[in-house]
Amino acid sequence: MSWTGDQGPGTVTASIDDTAGGTWLVTTETGSRYEIDLDHRTLRRHPGTGQLRRDGRVITLHQIVECRVGTSAGFLICVEPNVVTLRLTSHVTHIEAFLSIPNNTPERSP
16 A cells, blocks of 8 residues: 555545545545545445445546545546546545555456
8 A cells, every 4th residue: 555645544635636645535515435545546435315326336446537625526437348437526525544445346347
């Protein structure tokens, strides 16, 4: 696991981007939580209010478009082989580093 600078578990930040390493927990105003592993390029959403396809599943993170407290986050994710889509969130309220995502292997579509 790599960390950027002095960041480690419990570190709170105002934003993350593709140059950051490590694993991050992003919380939105609807209570949804996104586990983002930038070392393995994966994302997993735990819903607050409202459900989306693939909630709770580890999916491939292609790119962080934006992830900053106070704005909507945007993630380019691979939902199927060779299919990239934009996932937008409600406003981000908190971004915190944490240790790891168990089973961070993305699911493959049949």
